[in-house]
Amino acid sequence: QSVLTQPPSVSAAPGQKVTISCSGSSSNIGNNYVSWYQQLPGTAPKFLIYDNNKRPSGIPDRFSGSKSGTSATLGITGLQTGDEANYYCGTWDSSLSVGVFGGGTKLTVL
Amino acid sequence: EVQLVESGGGLVKPGGSLRLSCAASGFTFSTYSMNWVRQAPGKGLEWVSSISRSSDYTHYADSVKGRFTISRDNAKNSLYLQMNSLRAEDTAVYYCVSSPYNGVSGYWGQGSLVTVSS
Numbered sequence: 001q002s003v004l005t006q007p008p009s010v011s012a013a014p015g016q017k018v019t020i021s022c023s024g025s026s027s028n029i030g031n032n033y034v035s036w037y038q039q040l041p042g043t044a045p046k047f048l049i050y051d052n053n054k055r056p057s058g059i060p061d062r063f064s065g066s067k068s069g070t071s072a073t074l075g076i077t078g079l080q081t082g083d084e085a086n087y088y089c090g091t092w093d094s095s096l097s098v099g100v101f102g103g104g105t106k107l108t109v110l
Numbered sequence: 111e112v113q114l115v116e117s118g119g120g121l122v123k124p125g126g127s128l129r130l131s132c133a134a135s136g137f138t139f140s141t142y143s144m145n146w147v148r149q150a151p152g153k154g155l156e157w158v159s160s161i162s163r164s165s166d167y168t169h170y171a172d173s174v175k176g177r178f179t180i181s182r183d184n185a186k187n188s189l190y191l192q193m194n195s196l197r198a199e200d201t202a203v204y205y206c207v208s209s210p211y212n213g214v215s216g217y218w219g220q221g222s223l224v225t226v227s228s
Binding site: 002033035037044045046047050051054056057086088090097098099100101102103104 | 145147154155156157160169170171172205210213215216217218219220221
């Protein structure tokens, strides 16, 4: 069971918008930066969002991140079939002194 | 271009040892904390270990504490993971990951497969 809670799956039609939630606690999300990772089928994960809401170079602005209290959200607009992937949230847990991830959310673009 | 290239994975028997390496290039390695993250077949991501920029601090997941040792050589731009007393449940792809720092994103390597089986 993961320390951070994500929905196992989400789906939406091409061109639509989807959000993926990540719920934690004051010792992790509440007091540390959150990153989001995209893992396309058969590939290594990559940073999609870091420091709660920053995008690495090359990541389109269709992807956005936000944080409020002990929860974080990844938003994806203008969905494309190429966005089908597993998405993970991650952060540091200051009480446990360990890194923590969500269980991952599989995005299906119908 | 930032690159993190893992090596050293392979097939090992239960109870055996393996040392993973990660060669970094394209960024100032010594200014970034580094991590090992693993992914068992068909499963999600699991954080394994972290090391601070100058090796002052190391942290481990409970599942590997006492068996795995993380280290780095900033002069060689390299990260290591010494894995001892390996178990079947350690079978996974192991990724080298740099932490975001000072407003700059982190990066993932391509991974190295470790299989623990008799």
